[in-house]
Amino acid sequence: MNLLDYFLSKRKKSAVVARERLQIILARERVDRSGPDYLPALKREILEVVAKYVSIDMDQVQVHLQREGNCEILELNISLPEPPPATTGQSMGHSASN
Amino acid sequence: MATIIVVTSGKGGVGKTTTSASVSTGLAKRGFKTAVIDFDVGLRNLDLVMGCERRVVYDFVNVIQNEALLKQALIRDKHCDNLFILPASQTRDKEALNKEGVGRVLDELRDSFDYIVCDSPAGIEQGALMALYFADEAFIVTNPEVSSVRDSDRILGILQARSKRAETGGTPIKEHLLVTRYSPRRVEAGEMLSLKDVQDLLGIPLIGVIPESEVVLQASNSGVPVIHFDQSPSGQAYDDVVARFLGESRPMRFLEPERKNFLRRLFGT
Numbered sequence: 139m140n141l142l143d144y145f146l147s148k149r150k151k152s153a154v155v156a157r158e159r160l161q162i163i164l165a166r167e168r169v170d171r172s173g174p175d176y177l178p179a180l181k182r183e184i185l186e187v188v189a190k191y192v193s194i195d196m197d198q199v200q201v202h203l204q205r206e207g208n209c210e211i212l213e214l215n216i217s218l219p220e221p222p223p224a225t226t227g228q229s230m231g232h233s234a235s236n
Numbered sequence: 237m238a239t240i241i242v243v244t245s246g247k248g249g250v251g252k253t254t255t256s257a258s259v260s261t262g263l264a265k266r267g268f269k270t271a272v273i274d275f276d277v278g279l280r281n282l283d284l285v286m287g288c289e290r291r292v293v294y295d296f297v298n299v300i301q302n303e304a305l306l307k308q309a310l311i312r313d314k315h316c317d318n319l320f321i322l323p324a325s326q327t328r329d330k331e332a333l334n335k336e337g338v339g340r341v342l343d344e345l346r347d348s349f350d351y352i353v354c355d356s357p358a359g360i361e362q363g364a365l366m367a368l369y370f371a372d373e374a375f376i377v378t379n380p381e382v383s384s385v386r387d388s389d390r391i392l393g394i395l396q397a398r399s400k401r402a403e404t405g406g407t408p409i410k411e412h413l414l415v416t417r418y419s420p421r422r423v424e425a426g427e428m429l430s431l432k433d434v435q436d437l438l439g440i441p442l443i444g445v446i447p448e449s450e451v452v453l454q455a456s457n458s459g460v461p462v463i464h465f466d467q468s469p470s471g472q473a474y475d476d477v478v479a480r481f482l483g484e485s486r487p488m489r490f491l492e493p494e495r496k497n498f499l500r501r502l503f504g505t
Contacts, residue, residue, distance in 0.1 A: 151426025156382050157433045164389050164437060171393045 169203060177203065184214060192218055238271075238349040240342060242371035242409075244395075246387030248358030250379045251416040254452060255474075256355035257285045258463035259375065262478030264319035265463075268350035271310065273322040275367035276357035277332055280324035287314065287459025288321055297325035300337035306344050315464065320349075330357070333366040342370050360394060369400050373410040376440065379417045380429040385437055388413075392440065412443035414477065419448045421493040431491060444477035446470050447490040 181201045188194055198217040203210060243256045253274075260272035273296060274282035283289040288311045294304035299322070306322075313319035322341075325332065345352050356367035368374065374395055378388040395409050396402055402409075415434055422428040435442055446452075449470040455462035463478070465471035469490045476486045 153423070153426050153429050153433070156429050157437070160382055160385055160429075160433075160437050163386060167386075167389065168393070171397070 169205075177201065181214070185216075188216060195219065238346045238352045239372050240346075240352045240354065240370050241373045241375065242354045242356055242368045243375045243377060244356040244364065244368055244391050245377040245384065246358065246360060246364075246391040247379075247384045250377050250384050251446065251452075252358070252377050253282050253285050253355055254456065254462060255375060255377050255414060255416070255446075256282060256353050257461035258471075258474040259478055259481070260319060260351070260353040261313070261316060261461040261463050262475060263351045263353075263482075264313065264316040266478065266482065267318070269318045269348065270351045270353065271320045271322060271345050271349050272353040272355060273367075274324035274355050275333065275363045276355070277324045277328055277330045277363055278326065279357065280326050282321065282355050283311075283323045284459060285456050286321055286461060288323075289459070292323045295323045295325040296341070297328045297332045299341055300332065300334075306341065315460075330361060330363040333362055335366070335369060338366045339370060360390065364391075365394070365398065368395055368409075369398070371395070371399060371401075371409050373412065375412050375414050375443065376438070377414050377416055378434060378438065380415060380419075380423070380431070380434055382429075385429065385434060388438055392438065411440040412481070413438055413440045414444050414446070415442070416446040417448045418445050418490070420491055424493055431488075442488075443480050444473060445488055445491060446473045446477075 181199070185194070185196065185199060194216055198219075200213075200215040202213040202215075204213065205211075241259070243252050243259065245252050253276075256272055256274075260270045264270040272282065272286075274280050275296075276282075277297060280295075283292055291311050294309035296309065298304040299306050299309050310320040310322055313321060342352060354367040354371065357363040368391075376388050376392065378384050392411065395411065399409055401407065413435065415431060418431065419428055423430045429437075431442070431445060447469050449468060451465050451468040451470050452462050455465055462468070462470050463474040466475065473490055476489065479486050
């Protein structure tokens with residue numbers, strides 16, 4: 139890198155990029171592995187109940203468990219299918235904390 | 237009653253065997269009776285790094301399967317009288333290691349040794365799981381590099397969930413972060429994760445930093461653990477690690493780039 143490049147360069151140093159990427163991926167992987175054992179079963183059973191009333195695509199479901207201090211937030215996000223009902227594209231949010 | 241130390245990392249090629257060889261040598265040099273075990277069945281290399289490859293007769297798997305006695309398989313180190321090497325088998329597969337067998341060998345060693353150093357293979361399969369299962373303390377060897385940091389975090393999760401201490405609800409394994417192949421010059425140039433970055437990301441106590449150095453390759457070339465190279469920064473850094481492990485307080489060294497003076501820079505020496 140010559141001197142001119144150095145002063146013109148607005149790119150982040152690669153070490154900073156590395157740190158930021160790791161912060162994100164480690165946080166996500168830690169949540170996955172610290173999730174309680176019942177999480178997959180809970181997810182499945184809730185979906186079974188929802189599926190009784192609405193037809194849903196299992197790929198359109200996201201479950202997140204977040205921890206904020208002493209509070210755990212379980213977020214379940216289900217994208218409902220396109221028409222016929224008027225409730226198109228709606229999201230059902232569910233949160234529970236303990 | 238020996239303390240069992242696992243040297244692990246998840247990722248390969250970061251310096252586990254180099255660290256196992258030097259830490260076990262350092263402990264033995266301070267008078268502790270120490271055994272170092274290679275858990276990398278099928279890809280043994282600790283013998284080569286410690287310069288005893290031609291003296292291997294029996295191995296770890298032979299002892300587990302009762303084909304040899306422990307004392308027949310242990311190789312006495314040529315530099316330290318109270319250091320013994322238990323080589324891995326080169327012909328079996330990793331499934332030859334199981335909890336019962338490994339536990340029995342470790343129990344037998346525990347009575348007569350002060351420290352048992354378990355050199356883990358890379359990965360998170362049977363060999364790596366067996367190396368960490370019985371550990372009391374762990375060295376997490378990490379390079380300042382994205383894949384190594386991620387794999388170290390993964391292995392920390394396994395230590396905390398699948399070790400014997402985790403399964404039986406004992407006090408957790410004591411974790412020590414060892415950053416290897418550190419290049420202060422590249423950190424200063426913004427090309428390498430800094431020590432602080434790695435520490436912040438992994439969140440475990442730091443036991444030492446080994447600077448990137450040609451001497452490490454020279455040491456393995458000649459089959460002499462790098463801690464014996466006591467004039468080199470990497471040798472000295474390993475000596476610091478062992479001292480800190482034993483409770484001495486020593487400041488971190490080799491964290492700043494070496495400043496060549498103007499004349500030396502001019503003549504490129």
